[in-house]
Amino acid sequence: MRWTIKPHPDPERTKQLASELGVDEIIGSLLLQRGIETFEDAKYFFRPSLDHLHDPFLMKDMDKAVHRIEEAISRNENILVYGDYDVDGTTAVALLSSYLRDLYPNVATYIPDRYEEGYGVSFQGIDFASDNDISLIIALDCGIKAIDKIKYAREKEIEFIVCDHHRPGNSLPDAVAVLDPKREDCNYPYDELCGCGVGFKLIQALASRRGQTIKDLIPYLDLVATAIGADIVPITGENRVLAHYGLRQINSEPRAGIRAITHTLQKQQLSITDVVFIIAPRINAAGRMKHGLHAVNLLTETDFDTAVKFASEIETFNSDRKMLDQQITEEALQQITEQKEQENFTTVVYNETWHKGVIGIVASRLTETYYRPTLVFTRTGNKLAASARSVRGFDVYNALENCSHCIEQFGGHKYAAGLTLHPEQYDEFKQKFEEVVSSTIDKKLLTPEITVDTEIDFDQITSKFYRILKQFAPFGPGNPAPVFLSRNLRDTGYGRGVGEGEKHLKVAVTQNNSRAFGGIGFGLGDKKEVIRDKKPFSAVYSIEENHWNGNVSLQLRLRDIKPGDLV
Incomplete structure (x- = not known):
């Protein structure tokens, strides 16, 4: 692993920002590294507000999209909400279809079959729309490159609204509206939305025409946060606000489908990491192993008992997916070795x-x-x-x-x-x-790289310091969990390999005879020799809470360790 230490911000600016905020200079430095330079920036960062969301009509073609949907409703047309089979696509379909059905009954959903139709808009999906007298298709998380498919739909007198976040090609499809913040001619202030995020901006625009406020749309944010986490988009700007409130919704009043997935967990509060590793793989498993509509059905179900049955079915898909994943990975590794x-x-x-x-x-x-x-x-x-x-x-x-x-x-x-x-x-x-x-x-x-925010000593890790660090969340691309470097560490003598095959490393570490911190390094079991016999070593790590037997303590999540001072 390459350890790359980020450049330190200007000391005077660091000192000034830390003083303005009443925090220590390490926190000031971490904020400046994230582009947070003023008291006002910090207020936006630490206190995300729904008021910080942009006007949806700043997005190119949003007015056309809203007008066409309102026209379809007034004419009693059939609408098809169409999305990709991954987490971003299925959450987007669940979001928009459930919102529209609260206004209007003639709304159907469609997810392409991964194996029969492949990714994105398909000829089969358009034929389905034609056979069912559907005159408007709203494509989510796909469509920006479906030029020939959308032309085919036009020939069948079916119109499209495209809501996508992928990079467009040289030309745009001939749709009524193309909502994509990555369009070169779109001046929307934030271009890192996921597909479900673009779908949310559409319902935000529709809601504003009906006298609804952003607070009326909070129940949909559990879906948006799930898509943000799963699609690995930057958790900055508008995504940070949507993820913050979406996580709050997941932890307080999640929809029946998400509650059905998480209700057996022992965790008090789910983080964006939990969303990525617990909720998202199960939603994804439906499209991987069977059909993405199973995920949409789960996410739109309002009866909890029914949702539990759907979630149980999806859990089986996920177990099958894990088994196949392991088998194929082993075969692929063998192929690489042989060749x-x-x-x-x-x-x-x-x-x-x-x-x-x-x-x-x-x-x-x-x-x-x-x-x-x-x-x-x-x-x-x-x-x-x-x-x-x-x-x-x-x-x-x-x-x-x-x-x-x-x-x-x-x-x-x-x-x-x-x-x-x-x-x-x-x-x-x-x-x-x-x-x-x-x-x-x-x-x-x-060579894999670990980017280190800054070097610190153990005596700087206090409860107050961690309380402020927690407020940097939700973490993700664009705002990763801070990673620290500490040198001259020694294990207290209890370090050992743990887990199956002793694959992981568990330690209790001191620095210059300071207080000991427990630490866990997943996948670092083969580095036991580095810490043996209390030999000095350096470590890069993030800081987290360890909940055990009703007690809460700070522990180090080790990312890597090296002997002595080999940084």
């Missing part, structure tokens, strides 16, 4: 029998193992489909764009994308992808 591809700048593996629903997870696992831009391919019909994952700092979407001559279709983000190609294109694509990455990637990006 000696760990020596490449990229990891590209293929097996026609691998389950399409888990190849994205497997790509993430392989990226963690070899830390290379990674693609995992499987066969779907007469084509090959792949999920791509990248390493921090490298734009895999741009790399795929440079291979577009041997790709049939692709889309996604900087760090995660999907594509399809014909089998005869596979070898050429694999070679080209390796060429593009090897010639453009900064080689240091192939």
Whole structure:
């Protein structure tokens, strides 16, 4: 692991901000590193308010979208709410369809089948709309590149409203309205919304025309927070506000479907991390293993007992997903070893029998193992489909764009994308992808990096310090949990490997005979030798609360350790 310590902000500015806020200079430094430079900035950061949300009509085409929906309702048209099969898409469909059905009954939902139709808007979905006399489709978390599909819909006298957050291509689809803050001609103040977030801006606009306030829309924010966490969008600006209030909703009055997933947990308060690792995988499992509509049905169900039955079914899907994920990861690792591809700048593996629903997870696992831009391919019909994952700092979407001559279709983000190609294109694509990455990637990006906010001593870790740190949450991209470095540490002699195969490292650590802090390092079990016999070491870590037997104490979540002072 590379440890990279962030540059320290200007000492005078740090001292001034800390003084204005009545906090110590470490907190002042952490705030400046996050772009929080004034008392007013800090007030916005520490006290997110629904009043900080932007006017939805600042988004290009929002007025057209609202007008067309109001027109459809007044004409008694049938409306289809259409979304992708992942967490962002299914939460967005649940959000918009449940809001519209409170106004108007003629609203249907549609999630494409991952295996029969693939990602995004499909010809089959448009045919479904045509067969059911639907004249307006609202596409969520997809559609920005569906130019041929939306043209096909026009020929069938079906109009589209596109609500997307992916990067547009060279031209936009011929829709009534295209809501996408990443449009070059869109001046909306915040362009990092997820698909569900764009859907929320649409209901915010619709609600404003009906005399509703933002407070009337708080019950929908549990869905938005779930999508923000799952889609790995920056938790900054408007997303921070939506995530803050969405988490509050999840912890106080979640919808029946989310409560059905979480009601057996022992945790008092769920964080955005819990949303990512507990709620999101279960919602995702429906589309991966069966069909995304199971997730929409769970998230729109209002009866708790029925929701519990739906959640139990989805739990089975998730268990099946875990088993497949483990099996395919092992097969992929074996393939890499046999082909000696760990020596490449990229990891590209293929097996026609691998389950399409888990190849994205497997790509993430392989990226963690070899830390290379990674693609995992499987066969779907007469084509090959792949999920791509990248390493921090490298734009895999741009790399795929440079291979577009041997790709049939692709889309996604900087760090995660999907594509399809014909089998005869596979070898050429694999070679080209390796060429593009090897010639453009900064080689240091192939070693995992831990970014350290600042160096501190143990005597600076106080209850007050942690109380303020807690208010930096919700954490995520753009606002990660602060990571600290401390040197000259020694284990008290009780450090040991724990968990299956002693994979994790549990320690009790002191610095210069100060008070001891407990610590846990997941996946660091092989570093036991570094701490043995009270040898000095350095550690990078975040600080968290440990709840045990009714007691609460501060502990270190170790990210990495190194002998002596090898930083």
